[in-house]
Amino acid sequence: MKIQAEIIELYYATGKSPTLVNEMLRKRHPGMQSISRKQIYRIVSKFEAHGCVTDRRKGSSGRRRSARCDENISQVKTIIEETPKRSIRKVLSDMNQHPSKSSVQRILKFDLKLTPYKISVMQHLKESDIASRLTFTNWVLEHDDILDSVWFSDEAHFTLSAQVNKQNMRFWGTSKPDFYEEKPLHSDKVTVWAALSRHGIIGPFFYESAGETATVTSDRYLQILSKRFIPALRRKGHELNGVWYQQDGAAPHTANRVLTWLADTFGNRLISLRTDIEWPPHSPDLNPLDFYLWGYLKDRVYTPPPSNLQELKTAINREIRNIRPDTCREVVRNFRDRIQHVIEKKGGHLEHIL
Numbered sequence: 532m533k534i535q536a537e538i539i540e541l542y543y544a545t546g547k548s549p550t551l552v553n554e555m556l557r558k559r560h561p562g563m564q565s566i567s568r569k570q571i572y573r574i575v576s577k578f579e580a581h582g583c584v585t586d587r588r589k590g591s592s593g594r595r596r597s598a599r600c601d602e603n604i605s606q607v608k609t610i611i612e613e614t615p616k617r618s619i620r621k622v623l624s625d626m627n628q629h630p631s632k633s634s635v636q637r638i639l640k641f642d643l644k645l646t647p648y649k650i651s652v653m654q655h656l657k658e659s660d661i662a663s664r665l666t667f668t669n670w671v672l673e674h675d676d677i678l679d680s681v682w683f684s685d686e687a688h689f690t691l692s693a694q695v696n697k698q699n700m701r702f703w704g705t706s707k708p709d710f711y712e713e714k715p716l717h718s719d720k721v722t723v724w725a726a727l728s729r730h731g732i733i734g735p736f737f738y739e740s741a742g743e744t745a746t747v748t749s750d751r752y753l754q755i756l757s758k759r760f761i762p763a764l765r766r767k768g769h770e771l772n773g774v775w776y777q778q779d780g781a782a783p784h785t786a787n788r789v790l791t792w793l794a795d796t797f798g799n800r801l802i803s804l805r806t807d808i809e810w811p812p813h814s815p816d817l818n819p820l821d822f823y824l825w826g827y828l829k830d831r832v833y834t835p836p837p838s839n840l841q842e843l844k845t846a847i848n849r850e851i852r853n854i855r856p857d858t859c860r861e862v863v864r865n866f867r868d869r870i871q872h873v874i875e876k877k878g879g880h881l882e883h884i885l
Contacts, residue, residue, distance in 0.1 A: 534560075538571055539578050544823075544858045546865055555857055580637055598630035599638050607638045611645065656813055661878035663811040668870045668878075670808065678863055681775035681802070682726045682733070682764075685820035686747055689832065689843055690720040720744060721840055723847060724755050727819050729863040731856045733763045735847050744840070749786035756789075761796070771796060780804030780812055816881040817869055823862045827854070 537559070538552060545551035549568040557563055603626070610622050617625075619635050626635075639645045656664075671677075721744050725734030736759045738745045745751060764774065776797050778784045785804050793801055802808045815821035832846035872881050 535574050538566070538574050540858070541861070542571065542575050545861045546868070551861065555861065558857060580633070580640065598628075598634035599642055603628060603630055603634070604638050604642045607635060608643055611639070611643070656878070656880065660812050660814075663809060664814060664817075664873055664878040667802075667809065667811045667814075668817075668873045671867075671870045672874075675867060677775050677800075678867060679729065680773055680800075681777055682728045683777045683819050683866075684724065684726040684760075685779065685818055685825075686722060686724050686738070686781075687820070687825045688720045688722055689829065689847060691837060691840060691843060719840055721844055721847070722747060724752075725820060725824065725851070726760060727824055727859060727862065729860045730767065730769075731859050732824070732851055732854060733760055733767075735844075735851055736760075737844060747781070747783050749783040749789050752783045753789055753792060756796075757792070772798070775800040775802065777802040777810060777818075779810055779814075779818065817866065817873070819862045819866050822869070823865070 534556070537556065541552045541555045542549075545555065549566075549571045552571055553565045556566070606626050606628075607622060610617055610625050619632055619639075622635055623629060623632060630638075639647075722738040723735045724738065725732055725736070727733075736755050738747055738751055738755075740751075761771070764771065774797060776793065780803065783789070790803070790805060793803070794806075799807055802810050804810060804812070811817070828847060828850050831850045832843060837843040837846055869881055873879070
């Protein structure tokens with residue numbers, strides 16, 4: 532059962548590549564025989580249909596009564612037609628009968644032939660943004676040796692309400708919707724900073740003042756870098772003269788005193804706005820924390836739902852600690868693939884790259 536769980540984890544971390552799944556499994560378990568693509572797809576299909584990989588009927592006798600009866604199918608169809616963005620949890624709460632979550636998933640997928648499309652929130656790319664993305668991606672291709680030493684960084688908000696989790700924003704339909712949505716919600720939250728490289732993850736570190744969540748300022752950002760990030764790098768055995776550091780162009784990141792400190796610490800090994808190697812604006816699809824880490828965490832820290840901010844912070848810490856170093860290596864490899872895709876799309880956003 533442990534191997535099946537690892538297959539599920541690696542399948543999504545490697546961009547749904549059975550070949551890479553086998554490579555990573557052999558690294559973790561030397562001598563292990565390859566698993567066929569068909570078997571991997573069968574395990575993944577069972578997980579997606581039932582939410583688990585165990586044999587749910589093992590030890591039982593006779594055929595169970597199916598919750599996918601005409602009455603339940605009709606009721607789910609009515610609810611979804613009225614509100615296509617209804618979550619499965621809320622569909623369950625609206626039903627007269629209460630089948631299992633997996634039964635509702637099977638009704639949506641197999642009986643109603645619907646697909647949960649993720650709502651994308653992207654900023655419009657100007658011509659200058661596209662040019663910047665192409666300049667950066669071509670530079671990476673020419674200097675891809677930096678991928679062994681670059682640390683990508685970012686911040687994210689995690690609210691106490693799971694409703695704000697953009698990873699849970701789905702639109703049930705037979706075709707991909709042609710709209711984008713960002714819904715402002717107000718809830719208690721924590722603001723998290725982390726850095727990711729092929730060597731692992733440093734963080735999470737929380738922006739706080741007197742024990743309360745604080746806004747991101749250049750002073751607080753500099754405190755995290757100098758008092759938390761650099762000591763953690765040294766504990767991991769990294770020499771600063773061999774480390775590259777990436778950040779986006781947020782105002783607290785590009786304040787003069789921050790950039791001066793970064794230049795003193797990393798020299799010209801900086802990828803940021805207002806540096807020799809510029810990070811392209813509006814490019815979360817290229818940052819591993821945006822396209823992998825935050826979504827991975829937000830899919831997990833709300834199960835079970837935290838009742839206070841301390842429980843939320845504990846869940847974030849726990850889930851980051853559970854991420855394997857070889858998963859980080861696969862994520863950085865995925866970044867390298869995305870660089871190539873941006874060039875193929877002539878600088879455009881990567882809407883469907885996993």
